[in-house]
Amino acid sequence: MFREIAIIAPGAMGSAVARRLLEHGIRVTTLLEGRSVESRRRADDAGMIGVEPTRLVEADIIFSIVPPAQALPLAETIAPLLRQSHRKPIFVDCNAVSVETVTRVAGVIEASGAPFADAGIIGGPPVPGGAGPTFYMSGTPALELDALNDVGLQTVVMEGPIGTASALKMSYAGITKGLTGIAAAMILAAVRGGAAASLHKELGLSQAQLLQRFGKSLPDMYPKAYRWVAEMREIAAFAGDDPASARLYQALADFYETIADDYEGPQANTQAIDDFLRLKD
């Protein structure tokens, strides 16, 4: 049974997972050095305990929950501490990274003597007293992590080596976030072409489920678009055995970059999408 779990970092997902674990009697530690005021407040609110890096590796499990580009640097920071430590917690990479990236992360961690599991989180952060995401896990050490189901985290241990959980995460996100991207791109193109009202009406008639989905998925996306840029690049690498698929997700990364820039600045595109979604037929 697990008593202490370390979660890096206390972002929206990490702090909500921490809160869920705390509700189930788990002590949750984290690193706060160099974190923003907002992260420190989130960690505090969730009941996470800020500790020194050398103390962090005393946990039973370390969850890495960071933006895709930080997955490997974080592992490289933690690996020397794991090497020096007598305790060897299971290091679980929960990030939206390609099979190639997670394999490199695994190599860094395993060289320290600590066991490594691959994880893909599907779904949004746990809601207090409500639903939570599913943690898909792969790699041999994942077998021990089935017990996370007993402490509030819905966990599915997959057959398959390290990389299998990330392949699931990438393909799932590729479909759901890919759909959001093409919808945003085509709505903006329809607006430019003077066809927005007709597109809204026709979608309502013949694609009502999609139109209803866009009403929530598009506005939810704007503040996350900057994170999705890196995630789309990971999906491009994941799909790289097919060059056309790789180019498709590279283009989606570039598109989300334009959305992120617009959202930080003039909000002309996000406003145009909002106006589209509010049309009455």
Added chain:
Amino acid sequence: MFREIAIIAPGAMGSAVARRLLEHGIRVTTLLEGRSVESRRRADDAGMIGVEPTRLVEADIIFSIVPPAQALPLAETIAPLLRQSHRKPIFVDCNAVSVETVTRVAGVIEASGAPFADAGIIGGPPVPGGAGPTFYMSGTPALELDALNDVGLQTVVMEGPIGTASALKMSYAGITKGLTGIAAAMILAAVRGGAAASLHKELGLSQAQLLQRFGKSLPDMYPKAYRWVAEMREIAAFAGDDPASARLYQALADFYETIADDYEGPQANTQAIDDFLRLKD
């Protein structure tokens, strides 16, 4: 009121539209010179009358319903006949082409003195005794085409110049066929990554509407993929004011080319998708 409508060419859509018009008492002519045995049989079955090009322009309306790459060449073939003719039928480009392409087609036709309307067909070919697609029309001559509603063709006349109907068609197809493309790409990537069974199960749990849609939209796509290559390139041109969107649809064109090649040959990818869709969770 319309008595005679020319439809080029007698493809799946063209011949089904012809049949619908014939059921409403319209005489439908077409060009058969140089067409395949299959096209001739389809035209014959639908009751279309094969005529000489000089006779074709005696119709009240000419519908151009051809693959995207043939839209401009067809207009260039018909324009000289229209110029020499006393009758000036409304030439209606119904093709899945960009605003840029349809504007060029319009220029060619209008130079002959014939009126031109832009149309976008949304939905599959009319089913005998059943539902049919919607013909969205734009451009001033489109106002006269509202009467097509009286002869079995659901027609919506849009406010807006030539290009508006094509913008609707492009953005609508960009969403629906874009979704089909990203789904195919990600299912194949999941298969390669050993995550197919988990992806199927998770989609069934959290994206049941999408999974159900894929069960029909993906197999329906294989035999059409070769046509969608050109359509995706038209959408890339249509979305070209945003370079990332243009690259996105260029990549989808390339992806559909790999699907079309596979379907003509080994059918390894289409088989892998079919196997995925048949998974039982």
